[in-house]
Amino acid sequence: xxxxxxxxxxxxxxxxxxxxxxxxxxxxxxxxxxxxxxxxxxxxxxxxxxxxxxxxxxxxxxxxxxxxxxxxxxxxxxxxxxxxxxxxxxxxxxxxxxxxxxxxxxxxxxxxxxxxxxxxxxxxxxxxxxxxxxxxxxxxxxxxxxxxxxxxxxxxxxxxxxxxxxxxxxxxxxxxxxxxxxxxxxxxxxxxxxxxxxxxxxxxxxxxxxxxxxxxxxxxxx
Numbered sequence: 001x002x003x004x005x006x007x008x009x010x011x012x013x014x015x016x017x018x019x020x021x022x023x024x025x026x027x028x029x030x031x032x033x034x035x036x037x038x039x040x041x042x043x044x045x046x047x048x049x050x051x052x053x054x055x056x057x058x059x060x061x062x063x064x065x066x067x068x069x070x071x072x073x074x075x076x077x078x079x080x081x082x083x084x085x086x087x088x089x090x091x092x093x094x095x096x097x098x099x100x101x102x103x104x105x106x107x108x109x110x111x112x113x114x115x116x117x118x119x120x121x122x123x124x125x126x127x128x129x130x131x132x133x134x135x136x137x138x139x140x141x142x143x144x145x146x147x148x149x150x151x152x153x154x155x156x157x158x159x160x161x162x163x164x165x166x167x168x169x170x171x172x173x174x175x176x177x178x179x180x181x182x183x184x185x186x187x188x189x190x191x192x193x194x195x196x197x198x199x200x201x202x203x204x205x206x207x208x209x210x211x212x213x214x215x216x217x218x219x220x221x222x
Contacts, residue, residue, distance in 0.1 A: 040062070090131060097127065122193070
């Protein structure tokens, strides 16, 4: 084997060592173990919001959760694995809301349907917004965390399916590209409005939904 090949293998091994483990060690099956895992995930979320990712050490998480460090490592190999669990839980909470609302939009005409989609994006960002901001802006993209997306691929697929079913209401456009542009625009507007500009009053939110709907419908129909 050449020196170059040995160097490449050594580099790959070094990267594998450095890459944090983000999968849990084992699944909690009993009620007591599930309570321990829940306490650890909730403690991780609280620390991320109050102190940030850098200070969310495994020792600190175990302390806040009231769990021994040995018990923590029994279920999670690293803080990144705990953060991944927080992301999974938050994503599931968000997607439950999104899927329910998108089901309503499926049969609505384009303007009403887009309005529903914008409104659900606002609602999704208002689910624990402080945690949402940390997860979308502070978390390094390593391991499973590389897949973190505030609006997941599932949302692009759902929006594309909606456009396909309303093809006669929109101009001729590549539906995949249109779904990407619309979802990315909605995400950017609602993310910044809720998490950065603190637009929270019902009146302000209604105006935001109106304007974002006009933006997206105009792109799709003009």
